[in-house]
Structure formats: C-alpha cells, structure tokens
Amino acid sequence: MYRYIFRRTYQLIIVFFLFLVTSYLLFDAIPGNAFQNLLLNPDLPPDAYEQVLALYGLDKPLSERVFSYVVNFFKGDFGYSYKYYPKTPIELIAERLPRTLMLFAMVNIISFYTGFLIGKILAWRRGSKSETWITITSVFSYTVFYPWFALMMLWYFGYKMDWLPIGKFLYPEKWYDSPYDSDVIFVLMIKFTVIVSIIQVLIYVFTKNIESLSLKRNVRFIGFLLNIVGSYFFWNTGDALLKKTYAGDIAYHMILPVLTVTVVAFAGTALLTRTTMMEVLKDDYILTARAKGLSQRRIRDRHAARNALLPVVTSFIFTIVTIIDGSVLTETIFSWPGMGQLILDSVLNEDIPVAMATFSFIGVFALIAHFVADISYAYLDPRIRIQSQG
Amino acid sequence: MSSILEVTNLSMHYETISGNVDAVKDVTFNVKQGESFGLVGESGCGKTSVAMTLLQLQPENGKISQGSIKFDSNEMIGLSENELRKIRWKGMSIVFQGAMNAWNPVVKVGEQIREAMREHSPNNSKSENTKKIRELFEMVGLDESVIERFPHELSGGMKQRAMIALALSCDPKLIIADEPTTALDVVIQDQILKEIRKVQEVFGLSLIYISHDIAVIAEMTDNMAVMYAGSIVELGKTEEIFKDPKHAYTRMLLESTPSIIGEKKKLRSLDGEPPTLINNDNKCLFSYRCPNPTNECKNRELDMELIKISSSHYVDKCCIDCE
Structure with missing residues (x-):
C-alpha cells in the first residue's frame, strides 16, 4: 500500500507539472494582454506601454x-495581480475561498447525502407509486435549465414570499460597524x-465494534445529541457569542443558494444510486442476506447500499472540486463573491497571475481529490486492495 | 421419528409477461428428524424453486398458489415477513448453489457469519460469537484466520466450507444444500460432501440435498424424490429407487450415470429438451420423451398423481408400468 501511495504521489507531481x-x-x-488599454490612452508617452511590460517581465520570450513562472511557483511566489x-x-x-468553501461544502455534503438516501430508497421500493413520482421529480430537477430554475427560486422565495434575502451575500447595514x-x-x-463533522465521524468509528445492534443505535443517537448540545454551548459562550449574529446573517443568506443547488445536484446522485443499487439487488449475496433472516433495513443498508456506493463515490469525487472553484453561474445569480x-x-x-494561481489551486485540489478517491476505493472495495499492492 | 418438515400439495408459479410458469406443481414430501432427503432432476426442473419456496425466498413474481409447509409442526405459509425471519437460518438454513457469489464481497467472512448470529441471538457477546465461529471452522476444516479474510481471498472450496459453517452458525434444525458442490472440482467435491455428512451426524441435523447428480444423491441420502417439470415423479427410499426404479425418467437418469460395480452398460443419454412450464395443464409432461408411452399417455389423458406402490415407494401413476 505504501509503495502504491508513493508511486501515485510521484505520478501526481508529473501530472501537475504538465498541468501548470x-x-x-x-x-x-x-x-x-492586460495592459493593452494603455496604448489607447493619448496622455501617456508611447514608451509607457513597453515600460510596464518590462516591469512585469512580459517582454521576455515565452520559454x-x-x-521562471514554474520555478517561482515552486518557490511559492505567485507574483502580483495586474x-x-x-x-x-x-x-x-484567501479572501474569496472561505465564502465558496462554506457554501459549496454545505451543498455537496447535503446533496450527496440526500441523493444517496433517496436513491437507495427508490431502488428498494421499486415499482411503488412513491418511487415513480420521486423518480420523475428527480429527472426533472436533474435536467432543468439551471439559471432559469435559480431565478424562479429567487423570485418565489425572495420576492413573492419575501422569506429569504436576494441580491447580496450579507446585509451591509448590519456589517457597517461590525468589528x-x-x-x-x-x-x-x-x-x-469541520469539527462537528469530525466528532460525528469519530462517534461512528468508535461505536463500530459494539456487538448489540440496539445498543449501538442508542449510543450513536446519544452521541448525536451531545454534538448538538455542544454546538449550542459553543455558539453561546465566549468569543463565538459575539460573532453569533454575524454568523447568523451569513447562514440566513446561505439558505436559498444551498437549497437551489441541492435540489439540482441531489438528483444526479439519487438516480445513479438507484440504478447501481437495482443491479446490486439482483446479486446472490442479497438472497443470502435475506435467507439469514436479517431485517430489511440491514439488507438494504449493509449489503445493498454498501455495494452500490462505489460508482456513487466516483461521481461525488468529480463534483467535489466545486467546493473550491464554486460555480460561476451560482455565484453570479446569488451575488456570492x-x-x-x-x-x-x-x-x-x-x-494572468491570478488566473494561473486559482487554476493551479483547483488543479492541486482536483489531483488530491482523485488521489484520495483511489485510496478510498481500496477501503470501500477490498477487491481493489489486493491489486493496488503490486 | 417425527417429521421436521411436511410439505403438502405445494404449488408455486412465477408470473411472467408470457404467462405463468408453473415451477413447483403439487409437491408433497416429508423430511424426518435427522434424515437426509434428496431432490434430483435435470436443470430447470424446479429443484431450486422448491428450496426457495420452503423459506419463501422466491423472487417477488413467484407466488405460492396452494399447499402447506409445516416446519416443526408449525404452518409456514401465511406467516408475516417478520415471523419468517425468525425461522430463516435459525430453523432452516441454506448452503447455496455456487457459493462464489453468495458472500458479500465487501464484508469480512467472520463478520458475515457473526451478523446472522447477532440477528438470532442478540445477547451473545462478540467473543462468544467468534469462539463459536472458530469451532465451526475447525469442524469444516478451515483455518481460523479465515474469519478476518474477505471472500475474494478464499478459493471456491474454502468459500463453500465457510458457507457450511455459516449455515450451521445459528444451530438450525434443517439444512437445505442446494447443489453445494456444483462448480467445484471432483476432489474438493468429495471433501465437501464428507464435511456435510459429518456435520449432519454430529449435530443430528435433517438435510435436504438438491442435486442433478444422481450418484451424489445415492451417496448422501436416505430418501429421495425425482423431480420432472416441477412435479415429483418418484418418491421413496433411496435404496429402493436405485434397485427398482419404476418411473421411466428415473430409469433414464440412472442409465445416464456410469456405475462402477456390476456389469458394464452403454450409457444412455436423454433425448429431447425439458418441457416449457408455461400454461400447462396437469397432464404428464414426460409423455413425448417417454421411450415407451402407453396410449393413454400419448393421448394425454392421465393427470399426474403419485400413487403408492409399497409402504415407502410412490410413483407417478402415468408411468407406473411403462418399460
């Protein structure tokens, strides 16, 4: 496994270099280039343009x-914005990333989770009326013209019902004298x-070995409650208490974009999960699980959904890059800078320096995401583990 | 000895687009405590459908139209899913045909066995369960390290041994072995058969052994039934049937297998295809393959029905004396 990781890291560096x-x-x-409009300005001396180019080193040959860009890049020098x-x-x-990260991490987690949940229930209830209707709805939201849909959401929730704010990512009047x-x-x-999710994962990992199913469920539920209580105390003590109103303002502005993107994004996961899970349900080990007298829920979650997870995770990895690069459409429509x-x-x-920096940032993230995906495949499917050792 | 399983007039059909497929037709048999019972027939004759119907694990389009299944004197037909779950594996367990795909590929073998035990005796601790799995593995000749392995790391024979351990894990009263040795080579086949017989003796289990291989049935079972096109055409003591097969189909099955004792005979193959099971009447479906059908048979006048010819030997009345 370590050899495999080493080899992959080595490949990553080469790929990244080519990418750059x-x-x-x-x-x-x-x-x-960025300075061409200087030529149009009659007040500037004719050699001003050349001087600016020389200043930024743009007069040098391409090679x-x-x-020098690549060398400086690896030194950590990305230049200055023009x-x-x-x-x-x-x-x-650094200024823009947290905004995108917060919004799209939320969207990705929610849409992946709901999509997987709905997908597996759809496959399980194949042929029922609810399955038909939810599938039709999913296909609709999967194929809908996104900008139109986002504008309709804005119109309905923001204008018609006046429940949610439109046109800003926070209320400027609230932040005017904010410290x-x-x-x-x-x-x-x-x-x-991040901390809340890590705690949740830890609760899951530590309770994994509890033999009794009902005890395991109860312990997990108590852990979840403790997490919620802990969050409540976090926001009501010390430093966080002062920031609470501002955080609340941001959260309020986030509702509509999160809702809209989730409605569009969950459908893809749901439909994919439905398809793969229907394949898995035909497998022999599902019959074994039924013959063993396991509960329906356990067969669905433990045996069927667990095996249907792999292709779904692959698609998730491809969309996870939006956590970093956001989506131009969403950010424009919801005025999210x-x-x-x-x-x-x-x-x-x-x-160019900013464009290059953002692109290479996304590139690094995408490469790492795929790397993590490969490793998580080995965790999700032990059959891959063997081959990856070689 | 009391009967552990009584199947009476059991019929099951699959609802398909082209009509109902009568996979199990009016099947009646008993399995006594500690006895092993064989079910033999060519591919597609409904052996596996019978096995699945016993646990009501047939696919969703498989509908039981009549009959009763009494397990341990309790009627099983009409039970709710939750009541059935309690009987599955704890009462009756199955060793599946082709154990290759019967294991979930992403869960460790030990965990898959433990899961069944957890379901049926929720108060056991993990170490108790693991200890029991170790004992079972020792009995079927597996190393205890297999507990921590994934199914794809095991060979076909090992998977099948682990499958037997899995089938024994909840102390069932009856094991259905559905072609457990198909897809294994002859040497492993023999070992697996020995293993099955050993556990049957040790635990005093009842066994339903399903196979297309009549030689294996002869070796493994006390009583047997020969199935053809969803119906039982001959039923009785294995010994008696082998000595004196009454039904032409049984005879042909026997003649298609070489015998190592007795005179050498030319092996015969069965002509014709198994009949389609869609929308049949209850007439004998063997008539057109029968080497020597009576006139009644040819004109399809007789309904299929078992009749008694001795205290422990039944045969389809249609073929009672065709030679």
Missing part, C-alpha cells in the same frame, strides 16, 4: 517566462462545521 505548463501556454495564447496591483493572488484567494471582517466569520463557521467570480474576472481581464 499547459495552463500557462493556454493563457499566453489569448490574444492581447523564459514559462520557466488588476488589484499591490495584492498578491494568494491574498485574493469583524466577513472572512473571519466565514473561517470560524468552516472550523465549526466567491472563487467562481474571481476566476471569471481574472480571465476576462487577462489577470
């Missing part, structure tokens, strides 16, 4: 620029979510 060079070449292939000059790409990303930056709150919320907008902005303005 190719992206640079592609950005270079865009006609023009030299690629080389558009927001004194800021570096890292500063820009905190919105990013601080975002980071706190992310930390909170996150990574998606940053990417779009930097590419349109030919702000």
Whole structure:
C-alpha cells in the first residue's frame, strides 16, 4: 500500500507539472494582454506601454517566462495581480475561498447525502407509486435549465414570499460597524462545521465494534445529541457569542443558494444510486442476506447500499472540486463573491497571475481529490486492495 | 421419528409477461428428524424453486398458489415477513448453489457469519460469537484466520466450507444444500460432501440435498424424490429407487450415470429438451420423451398423481408400468 501511495504521489507531481505548463501556454495564447488599454490612452508617452511590460517581465520570450513562472511557483511566489496591483493572488484567494468553501461544502455534503438516501430508497421500493413520482421529480430537477430554475427560486422565495434575502451575500447595514471582517466569520463557521463533522465521524468509528445492534443505535443517537448540545454551548459562550449574529446573517443568506443547488445536484446522485443499487439487488449475496433472516433495513443498508456506493463515490469525487472553484453561474445569480467570480474576472481581464494561481489551486485540489478517491476505493472495495499492492 | 418438515400439495408459479410458469406443481414430501432427503432432476426442473419456496425466498413474481409447509409442526405459509425471519437460518438454513457469489464481497467472512448470529441471538457477546465461529471452522476444516479474510481471498472450496459453517452458525434444525458442490472440482467435491455428512451426524441435523447428480444423491441420502417439470415423479427410499426404479425418467437418469460395480452398460443419454412450464395443464409432461408411452399417455389423458406402490415407494401413476 505504501509503495502504491508513493508511486501515485510521484505520478501526481508529473501530472501537475504538465498541468501548470499547459495552463500557462493556454493563457499566453489569448490574444492581447492586460495592459493593452494603455496604448489607447493619448496622455501617456508611447514608451509607457513597453515600460510596464518590462516591469512585469512580459517582454521576455515565452520559454523564459514559462520557466521562471514554474520555478517561482515552486518557490511559492505567485507574483502580483495586474488588476488589484499591490495584492498578491494568494491574498485574493484567501479572501474569496472561505465564502465558496462554506457554501459549496454545505451543498455537496447535503446533496450527496440526500441523493444517496433517496436513491437507495427508490431502488428498494421499486415499482411503488412513491418511487415513480420521486423518480420523475428527480429527472426533472436533474435536467432543468439551471439559471432559469435559480431565478424562479429567487423570485418565489425572495420576492413573492419575501422569506429569504436576494441580491447580496450579507446585509451591509448590519456589517457597517461590525468589528469583524466577513472572512473571519466565514473561517470560524468552516472550523465549526469541520469539527462537528469530525466528532460525528469519530462517534461512528468508535461505536463500530459494539456487538448489540440496539445498543449501538442508542449510543450513536446519544452521541448525536451531545454534538448538538455542544454546538449550542459553543455558539453561546465566549468569543463565538459575539460573532453569533454575524454568523447568523451569513447562514440566513446561505439558505436559498444551498437549497437551489441541492435540489439540482441531489438528483444526479439519487438516480445513479438507484440504478447501481437495482443491479446490486439482483446479486446472490442479497438472497443470502435475506435467507439469514436479517431485517430489511440491514439488507438494504449493509449489503445493498454498501455495494452500490462505489460508482456513487466516483461521481461525488468529480463534483467535489466545486467546493473550491464554486460555480460561476451560482455565484453570479446569488451575488456570492466567491472563487467562481474571481476566476471569471481574472480571465476576462487577462489577470494572468491570478488566473494561473486559482487554476493551479483547483488543479492541486482536483489531483488530491482523485488521489484520495483511489485510496478510498481500496477501503470501500477490498477487491481493489489486493491489486493496488503490486 | 417425527417429521421436521411436511410439505403438502405445494404449488408455486412465477408470473411472467408470457404467462405463468408453473415451477413447483403439487409437491408433497416429508423430511424426518435427522434424515437426509434428496431432490434430483435435470436443470430447470424446479429443484431450486422448491428450496426457495420452503423459506419463501422466491423472487417477488413467484407466488405460492396452494399447499402447506409445516416446519416443526408449525404452518409456514401465511406467516408475516417478520415471523419468517425468525425461522430463516435459525430453523432452516441454506448452503447455496455456487457459493462464489453468495458472500458479500465487501464484508469480512467472520463478520458475515457473526451478523446472522447477532440477528438470532442478540445477547451473545462478540467473543462468544467468534469462539463459536472458530469451532465451526475447525469442524469444516478451515483455518481460523479465515474469519478476518474477505471472500475474494478464499478459493471456491474454502468459500463453500465457510458457507457450511455459516449455515450451521445459528444451530438450525434443517439444512437445505442446494447443489453445494456444483462448480467445484471432483476432489474438493468429495471433501465437501464428507464435511456435510459429518456435520449432519454430529449435530443430528435433517438435510435436504438438491442435486442433478444422481450418484451424489445415492451417496448422501436416505430418501429421495425425482423431480420432472416441477412435479415429483418418484418418491421413496433411496435404496429402493436405485434397485427398482419404476418411473421411466428415473430409469433414464440412472442409465445416464456410469456405475462402477456390476456389469458394464452403454450409457444412455436423454433425448429431447425439458418441457416449457408455461400454461400447462396437469397432464404428464414426460409423455413425448417417454421411450415407451402407453396410449393413454400419448393421448394425454392421465393427470399426474403419485400413487403408492409399497409402504415407502410412490410413483407417478402415468408411468407406473411403462418399460
């Protein structure tokens, strides 16, 4: 296994290097550059343009620029943004990332979980009326034209019912005299979510070996309750208490985008789970499980769903990258100034250092996600474990 | 000796688009305590359907249309799913045909056995369960390290041995062995058969042995039934049937297997295909393959029905004296 991890890491580095060079070449292939409008300004001396190019090193030949970019990249120097000059790409990303991370991590977790849950119930109740209707609904939300759907959600919940805010990602009047930056709150919320999920996973792992099923269920339920009580105390003591109203404001603004994207995204998982699980249900070991007299729920969850999980996890890994790069459409429609907008902005303005930094950031994340996926396959399916040892 | 299982007039059909497939037709037999009972017939004659119907594990389109199954003097037909669950594995367990796919590939073998024990005796501790699995593994000749292995790490023979251990894990009264040696090579086949006989003797179990191999049935069972097209055509003591087969189909089955004792005979093969089971009347379906049918048979005038010819030997009346 360690040899396998080592070999994969080695491959990752090569792939990432190729990725970096190719992206640079592609950005270079865009006609023009960020400073071309200087030429249009009659008040500037004619050599100002050349001077600016020389300042940023853009007058050098392509090969030299690629080389120095890659070298500087591995030194950790990403240059400066052309558009927001004194800021570096890292500063820009650090500002935008928490917003996207919070929103899309939420969406991904919720949509994957509900999708898998609904998918397995659909496969289990194959042929029933509820199955037909939920499948039709899922196909609808899977195929719906997303911008239209998002606008309809905004119109209904934001305008018609006036339940949820539209057009902003927070209320400026609330934050006007706030002692905190919105990013601080975002980071706190992310930390909170991560810790709560880790505790939940730990509860699951530690109770795994309890033999009695009812005891296991009860212990897990108590753990879940404790987690909720702990969260309540966390937000009502010390530092977090002061930040609570701001966090609440952000959470309030998050409801609508999370709801909308979840409705669209869960359907894909649900339909995929339904299909794979229907295949699995035909397998012989399901019959063995039934013959053993196991409960329906246990056959469904332990034997069928567990085996249907692999393709679903694969699709999840492909979508998980949206945690980082967000989605331009979602962020534009819901006025959520996150990574998606940053990417779009930097590419349109030919702000190459920022575009390169964001792209390579996404690249690293995607590569790591696939790496983790490969390892988790080995965990999910022991048959892969053997082959991966070689 | 009392009967552990009494099956009376059991019929089951599969509802399909092209009509009802009568997979089990009016089947009647008894299995006594501690006895081993054989069910033999060609592929597709309904042997496995009988086995599945006994535990009511037939696919969803399989409907029991009549009959009764009395297990341990309790009627099983009409029980709810939850009541059936208590009988499954604790009362009757199955060694499946082709154990290759009978194990969940992502769960350790030991855990899959423990899971069944947990379901039927929830108060056992994990170490008690593991101890019992160790004992069972020792009995079927498996190393105890197999507990921590995944199914794909085992060979076919090991899987089948583990399957026997699994079938014994909840101390059932009756084991249904559904072609447990199919897909195994001859040497392993022999070992598995010995294993099954050993556990049957040690635990005093009743056994239903299902096979298409009449030689194995001869070796393994006290009583047997020959199935053809969903019906039992001959039923009785294994010895008697082998000595004096009454039904033409039984005779042909016997003649298609070589015997190592007695005179050498030319092996005969059975002509024709098994009949389709869709929308049949109750007339003899063997008539068109029968080497020597009577006129009544040819004109399909006789209904299929077992008649008694001695205290322990029944045969389909249709074929009672065709040679």
